[in-house]
Amino acid sequence: MAAPETHTLESQVPQAGAPDARAPLSWEQLAALAPAEPERVHGPTSSQALLRLFGATEAEVRVTLYRDNHAWCPYCQKVWLWLEEKRIPYRVRKVSMRCYGEKERWYSERVPSGLLPALELDGRLLTESDAILQALETSFGPLAEALESAGVKEVRRLERRFFRAWCHWLCTPHASGADETLATEQFERMARAVSEALQATPGPFFRPQFSAADVIFTPFLERASASLYAYKGYDLREDHPAINLWFTAMEQRPTYLGTQSDFLTHVHDLPPQMGGCHPSNDASQRAAWQQVALGFAPNETSQAEPAEAALEALARVIKHRRAIVAVNPWGGAGFDQALRCALSNLLAPAEPCVPPEGSAAGLRHLRTRLSVPRDMGLHAARRLRRVLEITAALDGHQQADPIPTRHRLDQDLRPFQSMDS
Numbered sequence: 001m002a003a004p005e006t007h008t009l010e011s012q013v014p015q016a017g018a019p020d021a022r023a024p025l026s027w028e029q030l031a032a033l034a035p036a037e038p039e040r041v042h043g044p045t046s047s048q049a050l051l052r053l054f055g056a057t058e059a060e061v062r063v064t065l066y067r068d069n070h071a072w073c074p075y076c077q078k079v080w081l082w083l084e085e086k087r088i089p090y091r092v093r094k095v096s097m098r099c100y101g102e103k104e105r106w107y108s109e110r111v112p113s114g115l116l117p118a119l120e121l122d123g124r125l126l127t128e129s130d131a132i133l134q135a136l137e138t139s140f141g142p143l144a145e146a147l148e149s150a151g152v153k154e155v156r157r158l159e160r161r162f163f164r165a166w167c168h169w170l171c172t173p174h175a176s177g178a179d180e181t182l183a184t185e186q187f188e189r190m191a192r193a194v195s196e197a198l199q200a201t202p203g204p205f206f207r208p209q210f211s212a213a214d215v216i217f218t219p220f221l222e223r224a225s226a227s228l229y230a231y232k233g234y235d236l237r238e239d240h241p242a243i244n245l246w247f248t249a250m251e252q253r254p255t256y257l258g259t260q261s262d263f264l265t266h267v268h269d270l271p272p273q274m275g276g277c278h279p280s281n282d283a284s285q286r287a288a289w290q291q292v293a294l295g296f297a298p299n300e301t302s303q304a305e306p307a308e309a310a311l312e313a314l315a316r317v318i319k320h321r322r323a324i325v326a327v328n329p330w331g332g333a334g335f336d337q338a339l340r341c342a343l344s345n346l347l348a349p350a351e352p353c354v355p356p357e358g359s360a361a362g363l364r365h366l367r368t369r370l371s372v373p374r375d376m377g378l379h380a381a382r383r384l385r386r387v388l389e390i391t392a393a394l395d396g397h398q399q400a401d402p403i404p405t406r407h408r409l410d411q412d413l414r415p416f417q418s419m420d421s
């Protein structure tokens with residue numbers, strides 16, 4: 001595997017004393033430039049939607065999906081994607097995972113284990129993602145092929161074996177280099193088995209056509225690709241062309257794009273969920289980590305940046321601007337101005353807006369807390385992260401507080417729920 005290229009943002013950083021430095025736009029001026037939020041009920045798949053009708057009426061809704069607040073739960077993504085692919089009308093209720101916040105009492109009363117996802121179908125409460133998919137299939141028909149068909153069952157077994165090999169490599173603190181090598185080889189064998197399963201079909205998917213088998217594989221192929229790159233310097237998509245073709249085909253589906261996260265999000269949402277992720281700590285891993293941290297990871301997506309990425313980021317920040325400022329440890333009037341500077345730079349990068357002194361850490365705090373797809377799409381987040389870093393660099397080198405690895409209580413969403421514009 002080739003060592004990843006090292007990028008820096010320095011070449012893109014305008015000079016603080018440049019003569020054309022300008023004042024930030026006001027919130028009113030920024031709002032006038034922001035597009036309206038997309039239609040959430042009938043429109044494209046979105047993490048922000050709480051009701052999905054696909055052209056049906058609210059009276060026809062038979063399903064409520066309980067999924068995690070941050071869109072970080074892999075089993076929730078599986079059920080969510082299935083519903084989106086089948087275009088089943090449903091409501092969403094968001095619940096906290098324990099490592100990311102306090103579990104809502106109403107949910108624990110309904111689901112004593114507290115586990116997510118859960119789903120209500122015609123008033124019947126279901127837990128366990130496989131049982132949920134089975135019940136959905138019984139009511140609404142299979143997603144191309146039945147979950148219990150021989151072909152899909154074989155792919156489901158492979159998915160569990162892939163999952164275990166990934167966890168073992170990523171989450172076990174290997175005592176010796178030999179143990180690390182063994183875990184790498186075990187994972188490699190599983191990745192080859194996944195490639196062979198994909199190559200055995202005529203198209204890019206696990207079965208002759210896109211099906212529930214692909215939905216079931218999605219959460220952990222996505223998480224393996226992100227986490228193994230950052231923690232092991234291992235590029236799943238580069239090393240396994242059939243897996244890359246599968247991702248590329250998935251990335252043609254607006255349903256998947258609406259649920260897809262990015263490397264930087266997963267690198268920080270996985271450790272609390274999995275009890276720790278262990279870096280291999282070699283040169284290739286350290287370079288990959290740096291790329292992910294800066295938002296330059298190759299093979300994160302096959303999709304080119306859409307024209308509206310910057311405006312999507314602008315609209316999402318404007319919606320939550322009060323909470324973004326309130327929860328920032330370096331928040332306050334100076335940070336409000338710094339944030340407007342960053343957004344002004346997002347819209348007009350050639351004329352740098354210099355943030356107030358002392359705002360670098362606050363801007364970097366926001367950069368590292370942005371989450372995909374919870375807050376915005378992958379490309380919008382890339383744009384915003386980049387401009388936050390560029391704007392922070394105009395102030396200086398002060399870094400943000402580190403992201404906790406045992407929990408994500410820094411990600412309390414309650415201010416965002418109560419302070420939306």
Ligand SMILES: N[C@@H](CCC(=O)N[C@@H](CS)C(=O)NCC(=O)O)C(=O)O
Nearest residue numbers: 073074075097098099115116128129
């Ligand atoms: N076997 C279950 C696993 C569900 C599961 O492990 N859910 C995790 C989130 S990924 C959870 O809810 N953990 C409790 C919590 O974090 O509050 C399924 O397939 O639904």
